[in-house]
Amino acid sequence: MNTMEERLWSYIDGTCDENERKAIDTLIATDKTYSAKFEELLNFDQQLSKMEAEEPSMGFTYKVMEGVRAEHARQPLKAAINKNIIKGISGFFIVTISLMLILMLSTLHITPVSFSVHLPETLKIPDLKNYVNGKVLNYFFFFDAVLALVLVDAYLRRRKGKQAFKP
């Protein structure tokens, strides 16, 4: 059984059903205790409704927007780059590699005794030994190190993002 106060709060909040509302209406009209309590709670309710919200500092919006801008700046490269560009680059490489494979396969002459590849006269394959030297290897390892750092950074950001609030 609900207490008088509980019933009156439900009545004031408008959360009770129609029958209960009518019963409380009658009680307020006939019972002085109910009537006095109702007045008290109603007054309290009105005071609570009149409460004013606190005002944050003047620069609040500015600080939030600064945070938002910083959020953009911190955005990982993966999210900042248009995905269509990535798709375009991937497409270019796929088409190029496919064409090269087709070209190579079309020039293959396979016989039971010998195996030889006849490349067109005009196609000159560069001598890799001229390019792969100490300096190139250094650049290659440096690039790998930077790439590894970027990937680790992206991984850590993703992990942090997962830990953060997800509404």
Place this chain on the structure above:
Amino acid sequence: MQSKLSDIELIQQTLSGNQAAYADLVKRHQRFVFTLAMRFCKGREDAEEVAQDCFIKAYRSLSSFQGQSKFSTWLYSIVYTTAMTFLRKKRVDTDSIDDENTYIQLENQSSGLDNNIAEKRSRSYYLNEAIGRLLPDDAAIITLFYMGEQSLEEIGQTLGIDPNTAKVKLFRARQRLKEKLEKSLKEEVKELI
């Protein structure tokens, strides 16, 4: 001057890259978000930090806002989660209603009232003060119901509880607030409530 566009329209503009629209959204909700944060943090600086953090988190997750509930309800759930995390981190000692220290505070306040300070301060001030001394959950539920104009269903969504539980919690929170006011303001409370 604040925008007359609806929250949803401002969200759509923000998602299309208009940051000014988000600034309008912040201006529209900042007072209540800050007040709600104050219920948990008890200090203006901490509350501002939490409120700012909430708006940045909301911006980050704005694309995941489905629009199934009001933006304010969604935003307040972020405030609640962020504030709870903040409390856990800071291990803020929240004052219990029966706490000895609280009672001393109340005693001091009532002696101040003897000098008719009550007349100088608004009723809203005393209510806010008393709410500030409630447990964070009680303070939040009263603030959401009266200031945030949230229904019991929406409060349930924000706090992650059943609407009926929200109703019971609201009833108890109001009772505790009334007791607190009665203790601290004694005679003056009759005028106040």
